[in-house]
Amino acid sequence: MGPLSARLLMQRGRPKSDRLGKIRSLDLSGLKLLSEHLDPKLLSRLTQLQELDLSNNQLETLPANLGLSHLRILRCANNQLGDVTALCQFPQLEELSLEGNPFLTVSDNLKISFLLPKLRKVNGKDASSTSSQVENLNRELTSRVTAHWEKFKAAVSPEEEAEKAQADFVKSAVRDVRYGPESLSEFTQWRVRMISEELVASGGPQVHEADVPERPPKAAAAQEPRARPVAKKRPDDISLNLSPNKRVCTSSLAHVEGSPQDSDGGQPAPDLEPLHFLQCHSKNNSPRDLDTQLWACAFEPAWEEGHAGATSQTVATCGGEAVCVIDCQTGIVLHKYKAPGEEFFSVAWTALTVVTQAGHKKRWSVLAAAGLRGLVRLLHVRAGFCCGVIRAHKKAIATLCFSPTHETHLFTASYDKRIILWDLGVPNHDYDFQASQLLTLDTTSIPLRLCPVASCPDAYLLAGCEGGCCCWDVRLDQPPRRRPCEVEFVFSEGSEAATRRVDGLAFVNEDVVASKGNGLGTICLWSWSQTWGARGKRPTLAVVVLARLQWSPTRLAYFSLSTCPGEGIVLCGDEEGNVWVYDVRHLLTQQPPLPAAPQAPTQILKWPQPWALGQMVTKTMVNTVVANPTFTYLTALTDSNIVAIWKRQ
Numbered sequence: 001m002g003p004l005s006a007r008l009l010m011q012r013g014r015p016k017s018d019r020l021g022k023i024r025s026l027d028l029s030g031l032k033l034l035s036e037h038l039d040p041k042l043l044s045r046l047t048q049l050q051e052l053d054l055s056n057n058q059l060e061t062l063p064a065n066l067g068l069s070h071l072r073i074l075r076c077a078n079n080q081l082g083d084v085t086a087l088c089q090f091p092q093l094e095e096l097s098l099e100g101n102p103f104l105t106v107s108d109n110l111k112i113s114f115l116l117p118k119l120r121k122v123n124g125k126d127a128s129s130t131s132s133q134v135e136n137l138n139r140e141l142t143s144r145v146t147a148h149w150e151k152f153k154a155a156v157s158p159e160e161e162a163e164k165a166q167a168d169f170v171k172s173a174v175r176d177v178r179y180g181p182e183s184l185s186e187f188t189q190w191r192v193r194m195i196s197e198e199l200v201a202s203g204g205p206q207v208h209e210a211d212v213p214e215r216p217p218k219a220a221a222a223q224e225p226r227a228r229p230v231a232k233k234r235p236d237d238i239s240l241n242l243s244p245n246k247r248v249c250t251s252s253l254a255h256v257e258g259s260p261q262d263s264d265g266g267q268p269a270p271d272l273e274p275l276h277f278l279q280c281h282s283k284n285n286s287p288r289d290l291d292t293q294l295w296a297c298a299f300e301p302a303w304e305e306g307h308a309g310a311t312s313q314t315v316a317t318c319g320g321e322a323v324c325v326i327d328c329q330t331g332i333v334l335h336k337y338k339a340p341g342e343e344f345f346s347v348a349w350t351a352l353t354v355v356t357q358a359g360h361k362k363r364w365s366v367l368a369a370a371g372l373r374g375l376v377r378l379l380h381v382r383a384g385f386c387c388g389v390i391r392a393h394k395k396a397i398a399t400l401c402f403s404p405t406h407e408t409h410l411f412t413a414s415y416d417k418r419i420i421l422w423d424l425g426v427p428n429h430d431y432d433f434q435a436s437q438l439l440t441l442d443t444t445s446i447p448l449r450l451c452p453v454a455s456c457p458d459a460y461l462l463a464g465c466e467g468g469c470c471c472w473d474v475r476l477d478q479p480p481r482r483r484p485c486e487v488e489f490v491f492s493e494g495s496e497a498a499t500r501r502v503d504g505l506a507f508v509n510e511d512v513v514a515s516k517g518n519g520l521g522t523i524c525l526w527s528w529s530q531t532w533g534a535r536g537k538r539p540t541l542a543v544v545v546l547a548r549l550q551w552s553p554t555r556l557a558y559f560s561l562s563t564c565p566g567e568g569i570v571l572c573g574d575e576e577g578n579v580w581v582y583d584v585r586h587l588l589t590q591q592p593p594l595p596a597a598p599q600a601p602t603q604i605l606k607w608p609q610p611w612a613l614g615q616m617v618t619k620t621m622v623n624t625v626v627a628n629p630t631f632t633y634l635t636a637l638t639d640s641n642i643v644a645i646w647k648r649q
Contacts, residue, residue, distance in 0.1 A: 003037050004028070009046070025051040029075070033057040040065045054079070055097070062086040076101070084108045088115040095121045103362060105382040106334055107187035110134050114191070133332070137180060141188060144177045145195045166200040181313055181327030181334065269603035270581070271649040272634060276331035278643040281322045294319030294637035296346045296399070296560070299628040300365060300381075312628050315635045316367050316381075317643055318344035323369045325381055328633040328645050337369070337379055337386065344371040346399045350407050354426055368410060370397035376412060378424070378433060388433035392420060401450045404457050409438070411461065413447035419463060421474060440482045441472045445501075449560065453528060454507040462513070464502030469515060469543075488540045489531065491517065491524055504561035504572065512546060512588060514570050516561050521553035522598050523561060523572060525587065547587045550598040551580055560624045567631040573622025579605035579636050579646075605636075605646065 006020060013023035023046055033054065044067030051073040059079040064086045071090045078100035087093065093116050098104060112122065113134045119127045152172060156165050173196040174189055282289035300314040313328045321342050325335040352364045366387075367379040374395055378388035393414035403409035408424045419441040425434050445467030453460040453471075461474045470485040504516030508525065516523045530544040552559075552574035561572040568585035581603040587594065622644075625636040634646040 004033075004039055004042055006042065006045075009042070013046075020045040021047045024048055027053045029053045029055040029057070031057060033059060035059050035061045035063065038063050038066065040067060043068065064089060084111050085115065087112060090116065092118060094118055097123055099123050100385065102364075102380055102383040102385070102387070104384075105186065106384075107184055107190070109384075110137070110184065110187040111190065114138070137184070137188065138191065140179050141177065141191050142195055144179060145173055145192055145199060148173050148177050149196070149199055169200060170196045180330055181332070184327075270583070270631070272581075272603070272605060272646040273649055274605075274644065275328065275647050276643075276645045278326065278331060278333070278645070279641055280324045280326070280333050280336065280643060281317070281319045281641055283320060290640045292320035292641040293639045294623060294641065294643065295344065295371075296624055297626050297635050297637055297643075298347050298349055299626065299633070299635075300325075300349050300367075301351070301629075313633055315626070315628075315633070315645075316347045316349065316369075317635070317637060318347045318369055318371070319637065319641070320344070323347060323367070323379065324643075325367070326635075326643065326645075328628075328635065328647070331645065335379075335381055335384060337377075339373075339377065342371055342373050342375075344369050345397060346370050348401050348410070350402045350410075352407060352424075352426055368400055368402070370400050370412060372396045374414065376400065376410070376422075387427060388424075388435075390422065390424075390433070390435045392422070393418065398446060398448055399450055401452070404452060406458075411450050411452075413443075413450050413463065415446050417443045417446060419443065419447055419450070419461070419472070438476060438481070439474060441474070442482065442484050443470060444485065448501065448503045448558070449505040451505045451507065451513075454565070455510045455528065462505060464505035464515065466501045468500070469502040469505065487535065487538075489543050490540055491515075491526075491543055491545070501557060503558050506561060506563040506570075507565060508563050508568065508570060508584060509565050509588060513543075514549075514561055514563055516551065516559070516572065521551055523549040523551050523570065523582075525549065525570075525584065547584070547594045548598040549582050549584070550600050552576070552578075556621070558623065559621075562624075562626045564627050564629060564631045566629055569627065569631050571625045571627060571634070573625045573636055575621045577606075577620040577622055577638065579622055579625050579634070581605065 009020055009023065009026060010018060012027050014025040015022070017023060026046065026049055040063050046068060048070060049068050050070055052068065052071060053075040055075045055077040057079050059076065059081060061081065061083060066089060068090060070092060072092055073095045074090065074093055075097040077097045080103065081098065081101040082103040084104065096112065096116070096119060109122070109130055110133065113119065113127060113130045121127055122130070149169065152169050170193060174193050177192045178188070180188055279287060281292050281294060283292060295318060297315050297317040300312045300316065302312045314334070315326050315328055317324050317326060321338050321340055321344070323337045323344055324333050326333050347367060347369045350366050350368070352366055354362050354364060365381050367381050368376055369379060370376045370392065374391065374393040374397055376390040376392045376397065377386050378390070380387045392412045393416050395415040397412050397414050400410060400412045403411070408426065410422045410424055411419060412422065413419045420437055421439040422435050423438050425436070427433050441461070443463065443465055445465045447463045447465045449464035451462040453462060459473065459475050461472050463470050469489040471487045471489070472483055473486050500517040500520070502515050502517050504514070504523070506514050508514050511527055511529050513526050513528055514523055515526070524543070524545055525547045526543040526545050531541055535541055549570065551572060554575045556575050559573050561570060563570050568583060568588055570582040570584055572580045574580065580601045582599070583602040587599065620638045620640040620642065622636045622638055625634065627634040632648055634648070636644040638644070
């Protein structure tokens, strides 16, 4: 499609007229328009235009001077837009559609809310919740910039040039003023620059609040072993959207208990402060839903790790029919994805580099989610949509994980007793994945946990299964493509423990594995290198145990353990709602012989009393507990539909 013409506008405009100034509605969708095809001189003649449809084109930007001051409805779905600031030229806009623009982020959603004071609907949904979030962020950022101004002013020497000092203040504010999650940093820095420039222009001291656009009134807000059920329906998926969280209570009521047994060489208990208790996976958003079980969570890796101390505070949680992406610091649910009829059991993150039609490289954070229906959904989190579905297994998927060395390689483990290694490939210009199977690994029992071997992730994969712990050779340069279990590990030769399920499995460092089996009351630390070194050609191997950690004596299953390898931390929940925290650095460096008795936890985080949650929660189990790599934030999931978040002080 070439440049627009007056004749084309009159053909596609309504009402039909031979004068552009009388057209009120214009449909320019599906014309393969590029940004340069939108001629401001021509479009500005549409002086009465109120509705414009630019969907299904190839627009990367909107010209800044279209002159459509009366526009009330704008549709720009399924384009290549990467910036929304040009929308400020439409002050009367009430409805906006931007679905299917994969390079727009959560920050862009907030910018839209700030720039368009009369906006009522975005992508067909009420815009008031985002407006409220913007107002709160705006208020806090204004307060912080004002405080930064006072501090900066006190440090400026009288002889320094005023103009230079003002420019330096704006730069320092953008650099130093921080608030909210990393996923909103683009928005917060954008607003900090605006607020600081306004502060400088007004002289500073009299400015105390941000200019918040006026909004229309908001509408009133409205003990058996555990088995996973079987789904019978397959409704269509619902798209990922910005969603407010439902907070169960303020978090100061949680009780933290330290271990009294620090005298045997253990580390002092970390100072963990409870931040939030959230109920964001409820069926029909009901606050009375205390039955939805939450199964897995994973922190988004800090892909931009060029800065010292870089870490992530964004966690994905899954349970019931929903996947939520939460900012741990603020407790805000950044995204919520629902698939009616599904029950999600596992989530995993990766990052992909894609090239747009214009040749620009973009880095995507992609979240894989899977569960009861045997499907893997690939969620483009920041853009807010499901960009691919893999029909991976005919039975439920128990767990999945990405290869730590190949960003497109994904392992899926199913109740069909198979583990499949997939290559997702890189999505094409239509954002479609063309996944292919690389390996199929057969198991003798249901695989529950997957763990690439830390020292050689491209060579071997460990899996905790209903029948024990197994290992496969996953080297892609070796035949065949379908492989049986190569080695089965036993934890106590000659005892019934050898055949017990392993429902917790993770590496503590490059060599030491933490594993947990049902009913033993302990977590086992064992050496991969010493165990594997004694293999020979035997199909079974007794693990070389380094130490045992005291844990709950419960016989209930599926309490998943996790680790922070860089911090020497092991974590696990239990049937009483406790979080067991172990600092095992002293065990990793201690010379043999190690203590024979199980080591006590460094700390146990106690769940709040039922009245503290404001709910009829008489008892809860912590199914999963995960911390980010630097052990700054800790997230625990329960069988009573509650997400708990702690922060290390």
